[in-house]
Amino acid sequence: MKHFPNSCTISFLLLVAFAYQTLAQTATAPAPAGPKNITAILEKAGQYTTFIRLLRSTQLGDQIDNQLNNSNTGLTVFSPTDNAFSNLPPGTLNSLSDQQKVSLLQFHVLSTAISMSQFQTVSNPVRTQAGDANDGGFPLNVTTTGNQVNISTGVVNTPISNTIFSDNQLAVYQVDQVLLPMKIFGSPAPAAAPAPAAELEKEKKKKPSNVPEGPSTSSPVTDSDATSSTLNLKWRGGIGIAAAVISLCWSF
Numbered sequence: 727m728k729h730f731p732n733s734c735t736i737s738f739l740l741l742v743a744f745a746y747q748t749l750a751q752t753a754t755a756p757a758p759a760g761p762k763n764i765t766a767i768l769e770k771a772g773q774y775t776t777f778i779r780l781l782r783s784t785q786l787g788d789q790i791d792n793q794l795n796n797s798n799t800g801l802t803v804f805s806p807t808d809n810a811f812s813n814l815p816p817g818t819l820n821s822l823s824d825q826q827k828v829s830l831l832q833f834h835v836l837s838t839a840i841s842m843s844q845f846q847t848v849s850n851p852v853r854t855q856a857g858d859a860n861d862g863g864f865p866l867n868v869t870t871t872g873n874q875v876n877i878s879t880g881v882v883n884t885p886i887s888n889t890i891f892s893d894n895q896l897a898v899y900q901v902d903q904v905l906l907p908m909k910i911f912g913s914p915a916p917a918a919a920p921a922p923a924a925e926l927e928k929e930k931k932k933k934p935s936n937v938p939e940g941p942s943t944s945s946p947v948t949d950s951d952a953t954s955s956t957l958n959l960k961w962r963g964g965i966g967i968a969a970a971v972i973s974l975c976w977s978f
């Protein structure tokens with residue numbers, strides 16, 4: 727009984743510290759958004775020099791920064807790599823008028839910040855800053871397969887291959903092809919029609935009930951799933967510590 731205050735007090739303090747830390751992590755709010763600089767973000771990431779040059783020459787880069795500083799909904803930017811631009815047929819960019827260059831770049835910008843997991847539920851066609859999503863000029867469609875997100879324009883169909891930057895106000899993604907809009911680059915012969923997003927959605931929703939739970943399931947793990955299972959582990963750890971404390975105190 728003599729040891730009771732010491733060991734129990736220390737153990738309880740540890741438990742309280744653990745619980746406090748877990749709660750604090752659960753409640754952490756996103757950092758407040760300050761003015762952001764799309765050019766600086768892309769420069770830091772490397773391999774986007776052509777896109778940066780176009781953002782400068784069209785002044786769309788400044789407009790994006792202005793919008794970020796004033797927008798409630800944020801922005802999403804699809805940034806093609808230097809390779810994506812050099813894979814275009816020679817002279818493609820030079821053949822465009824200034825207005826077409828602006829439209830091409832605006833086609834890579836959405837007026838909301840969309841996270842990778844939110845792409846699963848967007849409705850097609852998605853409106854870009856180039857406008858005219860519905861009348862055939864600038865449709866941009868999102869299709870998802872598991873965690874893979876594809877962007878299709880009717881001219882190209884390419885996956886989002888990397889997240890360059892993402893917070894609740896700005897999402898910047900790498901694409902390995904320039905997103906060529908129908909209005910400027912015409913419609914190629916209609917190839918095999920891609921599965922409509924709605925059908926893919928249904929497939930995905932059916933899966934979890936058909937597939938037994940376990941490490942072998944191929945159903946996508948979203949960010950929030952990952953976060954909640956981490957928290958579960960923590961809480962289980964907390965319960966373990968609590969049990970240890972109780973049994974320790976009991977034994978004295």
Ligand SMILES: *[C@@H]1O[C@H](CO)[C@@H](O)[C@H](O)[C@H]1NC(C)=O
Nearest residue numbers: 762763764765766767769791
């Ligand atoms: C944004 O970053 C670029 C590159 O670091 C810099 O040249 C430009 O001046 C910055 N713009 C603003 C408004 O700070």
Ligand SMILES: *[C@@H]1O[C@H](CO)[C@@H](O)[C@H](O)[C@H]1NC(C)=O
Nearest residue numbers: 760761762791792794795796
């Ligand atoms: C951001 O917006 C605030 C308030 O509207 C303004 O005072 C500030 O100059 C803006 N900053 C930039 C870099 O545009």
Ligand SMILES: *[C@@H]1O[C@H](CO)[C@@H](O)[C@H](O)[C@H]1NC(C)=O
Nearest residue numbers: 850851865867878879880922
């Ligand atoms: C985009 O999706 C809409 C709605 O599902 C569809 O009507 C349209 O044909 C699609 N366009 C492209 C280019 O995939």
Ligand SMILES: *[C@@H]1O[C@H](CO)[C@@H](O)[C@H](O)[C@H]1NC(C)=O
Nearest residue numbers: 869870871876883884885920
């Ligand atoms: C996504 O794009 C890749 C590369 O073009 C293609 O192989 C794949 O089939 C596409 N997936 C969907 C769902 O469109």
